[in-house]
Amino acid sequence: MPERAAHVDARRITVEMTRGKVILRGEVKTSTGRDETEHAARAAPGVFEIENDIRIAAQLSSALGRTRGLSIGNFLGRGFAG
Numbered sequence: 001m002p003e004r005a006a007h008v009d010a011r012r013i014t015v016e017m018t019r020g021k022v023i024l025r026g027e028v029k030t031s032t033g034r035d036e037t038e039h040a041a042r043a044a045p046g047v048f049e050i051e052n053d054i055r056i057a058a059q060l061s062s063a064l065g066r067t068r069g070l071s072i073g074n075f076l077g078r079g080f081a082g
Contacts, residue, residue, distance in 0.1 A: 008033040013054065015041065020048035027055045 013026035022041045028034050034054045042050055 008037055013037060017047070020046055021051065022047050022049070023051045023053065025053045027057050029057050031056055 008028050012028065013024060016023040016025075022044070024037060024041060028037065034052065034056055037054060038050055038052045041047060
């Protein structure tokens with residue numbers, strides 16, 4: 001099986017663990033980085049549950065880019081469906 005390597009900037013990830021539940025938060029560049037981070041957390045001893053709240057940076061910037069040119073009032077008034 002080929003070796004996989006994700007390049008995740010760990011400085012952008014926070015990890016909380018309580019009673020076997022791990023909560024991952026932060027931002028990565030790719031979905032692979034998000035998946036690899038979760039996989040690494042799941043492999044740690046004593047982990048029974050994962051809550052993966054890691055966002056993918058490209059998705060965030062894309063969503064934000066679609067709101068350019070709108071005032072916050074127009075943005076909220078029309079609803080944002082993506």
